[in-house]
Amino acid sequence: xxxxxxxxxxxxxxxxxxxxxxxxxxxxxxxxxxxxxxxxxxxxxxxxxxxxxxxxxxxxxxxxxxxxxxxxxxxxxxxxxxxxxxxxxxxxxxxxxxxxxxxxxxxxxxxxxxxxxxxxxxxxxxxxxxxxxxxxxxxxxxxxxxxxxxxxxxxxxxxxxxxxxxxxxxxxxxxxxxxxxxxxxxxxxxxxxxxxxxxxxxxxxxxxxxxxxxxxxxxxxxxxxxxxxxxxxxxxxxxxxxxxxxxxxxxxxxxxxxxxxxxxxxxxxxxxxxxxxxxxxxxxxxxxxxxxxxxxxxxxxxxxxxxxxxxxxxxxxxxxxxxxxxxxxxxxxxxxxxxxxxxxxxxxxxxxxxxxxxxxxxxxxxxxxxxxxxxxxxxxxxxxxxxxxxxxxxxxxxxxxxxxxxxxxxxxxxxxxxxxxxxxxxxxxxxxxxxxxx
Numbered sequence: 020x021x022x023x024x025x026x027x028x029x030x031x032x033x034x035x036x037x038x039x040x041x042x043x044x045x046x047x048x049x050x051x052x053x054x055x056x057x058x059x060x061x062x063x064x065x066x067x068x069x070x071x072x073x074x075x076x077x078x079x080x081x082x083x084x085x086x087x088x089x090x091x092x093x094x095x096x097x098x099x100x101x102x103x104x105x106x107x108x109x110x111x112x113x114x115x116x117x118x119x120x121x122x123x124x125x126x127x128x129x130x131x132x133x134x135x136x137x138x139x140x141x142x143x144x145x146x147x148x149x150x151x152x153x154x155x156x157x158x159x160x161x162x163x164x165x166x167x168x169x170x171x172x173x174x175x176x177x178x179x180x181x182x183x184x185x186x187x188x189x190x191x192x193x194x195x196x197x198x199x200x201x202x203x204x205x206x207x208x209x210x211x212x213x214x215x216x217x218x219x220x221x222x223x224x225x226x227x228x229x230x231x232x233x234x235x236x237x238x239x240x241x242x243x244x245x246x247x248x249x250x251x252x253x254x255x256x257x258x259x260x261x262x263x264x265x266x267x268x269x270x271x272x273x274x275x276x277x278x279x280x281x282x283x284x285x286x287x288x289x290x291x292x293x294x295x296x297x298x299x300x301x302x303x304x305x306x307x308x309x310x311x312x313x314x315x316x317x318x319x320x321x322x323x324x325x326x327x328x329x330x331x332x333x334x335x336x337x338x339x340x341x342x343x344x345x346x347x348x349x350x351x352x353x354x355x356x357x358x359x360x361x362x363x364x365x366x367x368x369x370x371x372x373x374x375x376x377x378x379x380x381x382x383x384x385x386x387x388x389x390x391x392x393x394x395x396x397x398x399x400x401x402x403x404x405x406x407x408x409x410x411x412x413x414x415x416x417x418x419x420x421x422x423x424x425x426x427x428x429x430x431x432x433x434x435x436x437x438x439x440x441x442x443x444x445x446x447x448x449x450x451x452x453x454x455x456x457x
Contacts, residue, residue: 048100049074052081052116055139055147058181061313068093077101083118096137115140135171146183149175163198169206184224185213192234200240207233217265222309223302225265232257253282265302269346272297281357286406289358301346308339341375348372361400362427368395389438398430420445 049072056067066086073080079100084093099117116139140148151174157167169191176185188210195203214226235254256279264271277292328336353367373390401424404413413429416422421442422429434441441447 049079051147052098052100055177056083058177061181146179147177149173149177151175165194165196165198167194169193182216183214184226187211188230200238202236202238204236205232205234207231214263217270217302217306220302220306222313223263223270223306225263225270227260227262229258229260232259250284251282253280254278255280268302269298270300270302270305272300286359286403288364291355291357293353293355295353296351298349298351299347301343304339304342304346308336308343311336311339337378341379344372344375359400359403361402364399364403366395366397366399369393391435391438393433393435395433396431397433398425398428401427401429404429421447 052072053069056069059065059067068084068086069081070084071080071082079098081098081100083096083098085096086093096118101115101117118137118139119135135151135153138150151171153168153171155167155169157165159165171188171190173188173190174186176183178184188208190208192206192208193204208230210228210230212226212228214224214228217223217225232254233256235257236251237253238251258275258277260273260275262271262273264273273294273296275292275294277290278288279290281288281291349372350370351367352369355364355366357364371392373392375390401413404416404422408416413422416429416431417424422431423443424430430443432443439446
């Protein structure tokens with residue numbers, strides 16, 4: 020009898036321990052899921068709300084509402100959560116979550132993605148692995164707009180507290196038509212990204228992202244009763260790279276773009292490459308500014324939200340923004356190089372941000388223009404400029420010293436400093452270039 024009682028007591032304890040362990044893990048998974056929603060909203064700006072979470076013995080059922088821009092009703096995502104009563108019970112992790120979107124009619128009409136599935140693996144240390152797969156699908160709405168989406172596969176990993184973010188993308192392509200002659204098409208997208216949060220910073224990351232596109236094609240018809248013809252933009256074998264680099268207390272951003280072939284309208288370009296760089300971005304000042312701006316942007320219209328702030332908070336926000344200009348912030352565009360049938364296009368520009376005060380920021384852009392320090396250099400084949408502006412237009416540019424002939428090319432060097440514009444070393448009234456081009 021005593022032995023039977025001990026066995027029964029041991030079984031009861033095991034059952035109780037199993038129930039407690041399952042409840043504890045389920046509670047931890049739910050909290051991770053709620054934290055993940057908050058991180059997703061902070062990183063993307065898309066409002067994600069966990070509207071339902073029903074626990075079971077070894078899993079749970081949950082629903083998320085996603086408020087997508089331009090979609091009247093939220094897209095609902097259904098989650099099936101599976102976890103064990105012990106840590107590491109699901110492939111050495113905390114839980115596995117399978118998600119499927121279930122958009123309503125309004126979301127479908129607006130082009131939501133109904134045939135996509137997401138599998139989430141929640142790690143023991145708070146890291147999250149994501150796998151997104153999509154099957155081909157197409158839809159046409161009442162306005163005649165058509166979208167056809169090819170298979171997609173993406174993977175990502177978000178470290179604990181979003182300290183690390185990595186991802187890869189493979190997308191065969193997409194075709195969209197608006198019913199009035201406008202089209203957007205891309206094929207062969209391949210992407211990868213890896214970013215690490217900068218130590219001591221809440222919103223700043225260092226790392227690199229790259230996107231390769233085999234073919235990109237956009238076309239839009241001419242407006243009714245307009246003189247312009249239909250326009251087309253096409254890229255082949257294009258590559259885009261974004262880098263965020265921390266050097267001491269300064270953050271440097273650099274974007275590079277290239278294409279083996281490009282076409283805009285009737286003009287064709289051979290290899291094209293360019294880049295843009297932002298230097299001397301003070302990390303601590305920028306992070307403090309983002310800490311104020313990000314919550315405002317998540318609410319909606321950031322300008323409207325700022326106007327509703329107390330005057331003291333508006334002033335403090337402007338002072339933080341003005342402090343960025345006091346550190347020598349500089350934007351460099353180029354060099355841009357593009358091959359055309361007539362020769363080579365080369366361009367480069369540099370803009371050094373002036374020192375501004377919080378009061379100056381209330382009177383943009385005039386307060387900025389009066390202190391601007393900028394330079395732009397452009398050289399292009401004269402034959403190309405003649406096709407764009409006509410013979411008389413090019414002759415006027417040269418006669419007014421807004422451009423000078425260098426062999427078969429036209430060259431212009433524009434400098435803005437001390438509220439004065441100089442072109443090729445000559446002072447020019449700021450309105451003159453615009454009047455000639457009009």
